Amino acid sequence: MFIYNLTIRFYWFIILFASLFNKKAKRFVLGRKYIWQELSNLKEKNLYWFHCASLGEFDQGLPLMFLLKEKDPSIKILVTFFSPSGMDHYHKRNHCADYVYYLPIDTNKNAKKFIHSIQPKKIFFIKYEFWLNYIFVAKENNIPLFSISCILRPNQHFFKKSGVIFRKGLQCFDLFFVQNEETKSLLSTIKINNVIITGDTRYDKVIDNKINLVEDITISNFLQNKKGLILGSSWNMEESIFKQVLDSGLIEEKVIIAPHDISEKHLNQIETLFNKNIIRYSNYSNYNNEQILLIDSIGKLANAYQYVMFAFIGGGFSGSLHNTLEPIVFGIPTVFGPKHSKFPEAAFFIQEKVALEVTNKTDFLNAYTYFKKTEKEVKKKCDFIIETSKGASQKIIDKIFI
Numbered sequence: 563m564f565i566y567n568l569t570i571r572f573y574w575f576i577i578l579f580a581s582l583f584n585k586k587a588k589r590f591v592l593g594r595k596y597i598w599q600e601l602s603n604l605k606e607k608n609l610y611w612f613h614c615a616s617l618g619e620f621d622q623g624l625p626l627m628f629l630l631k632e633k634d635p636s637i638k639i640l641v642t643f644f645s646p647s648g649m650d651h652y653h654k655r656n657h658c659a660d661y662v663y664y665l666p667i668d669t670n671k672n673a674k675k676f677i678h679s680i681q682p683k684k685i686f687f688i689k690y691e692f693w694l695n696y697i698f699v700a701k702e703n704n705i706p707l708f709s710i711s712c713i714l715r716p717n718q719h720f721f722k723k724s725g726v727i728f729r730k731g732l733q734c735f736d737l738f739f740v741q742n743e744e745t746k747s748l749l750s751t752i753k754i755n756n757v758i759i760t761g762d763t764r765y766d767k768v769i770d771n772k773i774n775l776v777e778d779i780t781i782s783n784f785l786q787n788k789k790g791l792i793l794g795s796s797w798n799m800e801e802s803i804f805k806q807v808l809d810s811g812l813i814e815e816k817v818i819i820a821p822h823d824i825s826e827k828h829l830n831q832i833e834t835l836f837n838k839n840i841i842r843y844s845n846y847s848n849y850n851n852e853q854i855l856l857i858d859s860i861g862k863l864a865n866a867y868q869y870v871m872f873a874f875i876g877g878g879f880s881g882s883l884h885n886t887l888e889p890i891v892f893g894i895p896t897v898f899g900p901k902h903s904k905f906p907e908a909a910f911f912i913q914e915k916v917a918l919e920v921t922n923k924t925d926f927l928n929a930y931t932y933f934k935k936t937e938k939e940v941k942k943k944c945d946f947i948i949e950t951s952k953g954a955s956q957k958i959i960d961k962i963f964i
Contacts (some may be wrong), residue, residue, distance in 0.1 A: 795884035893941035
């Protein structure tokens, strides 16, 4: 534990130093500056604490949060984020969190102070966030601790000889709700058997998104009642490949680009890349028959999938693949880059032939041609996948309130 605590303190020192010249690191530090003052007035008797690394994990927790509120309206929900990207954008989701904070850095002192301040009735760590001091302090105080939509891989430190302290942390959890059989089997190798396979709560989230769709007049007018293509949460690599695709002259459909980075610098780069054949969403009043609509704000992507027939999902060239369930729930064939080993649903979608991996222009065009021929079959398979994968959140609720 000494080495773990030393590493945490060194990490905090690095972040403090980086905050002098890095905007994200600065938000990371400043966001935690006044947390103890904010928590000093928090006096809730029935508080449930959810910890999420970032926005993706928040999406996984949301279906469960809503069901908890339905089950017991007296419950108050506190959410903590580790990353600024979660704190910066959570408010653009339809949510029921009563309190939202940054998680103080995981020192023993902070963990004791934080848990004493909020006094949660139950604690939920989403997916793969395991902060040892918080875990041990929760255990010392006999607070029920659950891992939600947990997914683990064989190469993680929990399963190495050097991971003794991390295994002790996992042994403190009252129950693991895991996404797949592999995670359950891995946990059994370290003698953890309080495990239930419930699946991924994100399926419930994307189903809810689809049920509560809203019309986007700008996108609808841009596409003129025809289905388009979309680059969802795109990075430079996806944008570069798609530029080559458009230059081939084989794509006639209109295109929506919703970049991962919506800074003015990156938006300008995209506009330059596509030779001005592009109009910003916020500037649509000046539309002049451009082929590409550039989404220049956060929060519109999940809703935009209703308008397209083919999706190129970003992050697959960096290992940070965006949520592929969002297009699949609409029955949309999907492609993404090759670095998706941390996202088993991507491999599953490829196996079910509703998605394909692409590495270049040729791969993309081959996938585009293939999916044009199999559109009806893909839609049918996607519907089946969604129907048979829903309900993870309700399964968790049923176990928690036995």
